[in-house]
Amino acid sequence: MFKQRELNSSERGATWLHRFALVATFSTFVLIIAGALVTGNEAGLAVPDWPLSYGSLMPPMVGGIRYEHGHRMVATFVGFLTMILAFWLWRGESRRSVRMLGFLALGVVIIQGILGGITVLFFLPTIISVSHACLAQAFFCLMVSLTLLTSPDWRQGVPKIEDRNNFSFRRLCVLTTGSIYLQLILGAALRHSKSGIVFHLVGAFAVTVLAMLVVTRVFKYYPNVSSLLRAAWVLSILLLAQLFLGTGSYLIRLATRQDVQPGLAMVTITTAHVAVGALVLATSLSLTFQSYRVLSQANRVRRFSTAPQKVAL
Amino acid sequence: MKMEPGKASLVNTHKILMKGLETIMNPRKFALLFATLTMMLILYACGGGEQKTGETGEQKAPETTGPVTQIDPATAATVTGKISYEGEKPKPIQIRMDAEAACAALHKEPVYAQQVVVNGNNALQYVFVYVKEGLGDKNFEISKEPVVLDQKGCMYHPHVFGVQAGQPLKVLNSDPTTHNIHPVPANNREWNKSMSPGVTPLEQTFPREEIMIPVKCNVHPWMKSYIGVVKHPFFAVSKEDGTFEIKGLPPGEYTIEAWHEKLGTSTQKVTVGPKETKSVDFTFKAAAVIS
Ligand SMILES: [Cu+2]
Numbered sequence: 001m002f003k004q005r006e007l008n009s010s011e012r013g014a015t016w017l018h019r020f021a022l023v024a025t026f027s028t029f030v031l032i033i034a035g036a037l038v039t040g041n042e043a044g045l046a047v048p049d050w051p052l053s054y055g056s057l058m059p060p061m062v063g064g065i066r067y068e069h070g071h072r073m074v075a076t077f078v079g080f081l082t083m084i085l086a087f088w089l090w091r092g093e094s095r096r097s098v099r100m101l102g103f104l105a106l107g108v109v110i111i112q113g114i115l116g117g118i119t120v121l122f123f124l125p126t127i128i129s130v131s132h133a134c135l136a137q138a139f140f141c142l143m144v145s146l147t148l149l150t151s152p153d154w155r156q157g158v159p160k161i162e163d164r165n166n167f168s169f170r171r172l173c174v175l176t177t178g179s180i181y182l183q184l185i186l187g188a189a190l191r192h193s194k195s196g197i198v199f200h201l202v203g204a205f206a207v208t209v210l211a212m213l214v215v216t217r218v219f220k221y222y223p224n225v226s227s228l229l230r231a232a233w234v235l236s237i238l239l240l241a242q243l244f245l246g247t248g249s250y251l252i253r254l255a256t257r258q259d260v261q262p263g264l265a266m267v268t269i270t271t272a273h274v275a276v277g278a279l280v281l282a283t284s285l286s287l288t289f290q291s292y293r294v295l296s297q298a299n300r301v302r303r304f305s306t307a308p309q310k311v312a313l
Numbered sequence: 314m315k316m317e318p319g320k321a322s323l324v325n326t327h328k329i330l331m332k333g334l335e336t337i338m339n340p341r342k343f344a345l346l347f348a349t350l351t352m353m354l355i356l357y358a359c360g361g362g363e364q365k366t367g368e369t370g371e372q373k374a375p376e377t378t379g380p381v382t383q384i385d386p387a388t389a390a391t392v393t394g395k396i397s398y399e400g401e402k403p404k405p406i407q408i409r410m411d412a413e414a415a416c417a418a419l420h421k422e423p424v425y426a427q428q429v430v431v432n433g434n435n436a437l438q439y440v441f442v443y444v445k446e447g448l449g450d451k452n453f454e455i456s457k458e459p460v461v462l463d464q465k466g467c468m469y470h471p472h473v474f475g476v477q478a479g480q481p482l483k484v485l486n487s488d489p490t491t492h493n494i495h496p497v498p499a500n501n502r503e504w505n506k507s508m509s510p511g512v513t514p515l516e517q518t519f520p521r522e523e524i525m526i527p528v529k530c531n532v533h534p535w536m537k538s539y540i541g542v543v544k545h546p547f548f549a550v551s552k553e554d555g556t557f558e559i560k561g562l563p564p565g566e567y568t569i570e571a572w573h574e575k576l577g578t579s580t581q582k583v584t585v586g587p588k589e590t591k592s593v594d595f596t597f598k599a600a601a602v603i604s
Pocket of ligand 1: 492530536
């Protein structure tokens with residue numbers, strides 16, 4: 001058990017760093033919702049100029065401008081948080097890979113901002129809008145990773161459990177997370193091009209199968225590993241919700257296709273579908289991280305370990 | 314220990330992924346990658362920008378070249394007609410402006426969408442009617458008089474209208490609120506401008522023919538208008554009573570097309586002699602309402 005003791009200043013700093021990363025990650029989630037609201041409300045071009053909005057930092061917040069400029073404000077805030085986080089990691093993080101991840105996040109958030117600007121200045125070309133949506137999810141993944149890697153729990157180190165499966169659980173997790181990301185790309189493509197539903201449906205099927213494999217593997221082999229078990233539960237619940245939201249999104253789009261303006265129900269359901277999609281990805285990603293932390297592979301030299309202290313087997 | 318091929322390939326994929334991760338984790342390589350990506354983005358943005366400004370349509374002379382055909386009032390013919398709607402009238406769709414106080418305040422009565430407007434006598438309003446074929450390579454004088462599109466009551470006035478290629482389009486904002494105006498052409502240059510209350514009217518032209526250019530406001534997503542850009546001045550939009558009139562046509566044989574935003578298009582042939590007036594009626598069927 002973890003014993004309560006006086007933390008030294010560097011440990012305290014690390015805790016605050018982790019909390020800060022958590023805030024930044026949560027803000028990123030809010031940002032994804034804000035972005036989804038822009039698309040749902042067809043407000044992407046409500047502000048024709050970029051980087052300024054109507055030539056100022058604060059345009060009249062009416063109609064679609066509320067969504068578009070609101071999105072820009074949250075994005076600016078997240079950009080600042082990322083900048084601080086990268087700097088903080090650079091100064092205070094001992095693991096080089098984590099420092100680099102911080103810079104990567106900063107780079108991605110800058111590119112993401114520029115992509116957002118390009119979508120506006122070039123009237124929402126599908127390819128750019130889709131890239132913007134996909135990079136958003138990638139950035140969210142980076143933030144989730146940073147939050148995990150800076151957590152005091154992660155720094156503790158744990159005894160490894162040997163994974164004797166032929167197809168290791170770790171790799172199953174990586175595959176699942178990758179498929180979920182791919183599925184989010186297909187979803188974004190469907191949302192922005194209004195075509196390709198078949199691919200998204202096939203993706204949904206593949207992701208469901210993979211996630212079920214992951215979850216059953218956890219229940220069967222690692223029911224005592226609380227970090228894996230918790231993530232597996234969350235993953236199954238979120239995935240179920242996501243399947244409902246996906247069906248709902250399709251049905252409401254179908255039912256409202258003659259509408260002359262985006263309705264609240266349509267916007268709410270499709271936004272929730274985007275948001276829960278991000279959460280499914282984040283959950284699968286943390287499950288992957290946990291699997292690398294607590295499992296070891298039989299007969300294989302580990303080449304990649306994020307745990308600071310390796311526990312001898 | 315021998316690996317089955319499936320496993321081997323997975324291991325390889327894994328290795329490649331790890332290799333990729335290590336590459337990204339290497340700060341120097343990462344910096345290089347990042348710089349390259351940024352450069353590509355900037356190049357893309359600038360390249361795109363040049364291309365866009367290159368085809369700026371505002372001041373560019375329209376397609377018309379060669380001698381201008383004058384309309385001779387002594388022989389000018391007229392095509393008139395009525396557009397009817399056949400079938401069950403669609404229920405009017407009310408526009409919800411409640412979330413926009415500035416817009417809602419401008420209306421005492423409920424406002425309905427103008428996508429399928431069927432009035433008394435099955436008269437179908439907002440159908441764009443124009444001469445599609447029959448004028449050959451004839452060029453006509455391009456009116457310098459601007460066509461006015463007003464943003465009033467958070468609606469476009471008119472909802473459907475025509476303009477000659479190269480003729481100025483003047484956009485007003487009579488509302489006490491902000492709009493953005495964004496035509497989505499396929500054949501002309503796309504633009505998107507913000508218009509604050511009391512802003513100086515905007516003047517634009519569309520140099521190329523296009524049936525039709527949708528116009529959108531993204532601040533108020535219900536706002537929609539359609540512009541028909543035609544080389545010649547022979548076009549009209551069906552009025553409240555469904556009628557239209559195209560005047561000043563040189564005698565000849567023409568194909569007249571009627572375009573409706575939801576009901577599609579329909580064409581008819583007509584031959585007019587000097588000073589003759591002929592009637593061409595169109596009927597759009599309800600069954601066509603699919604989108
Ligand atoms: Cu508007």
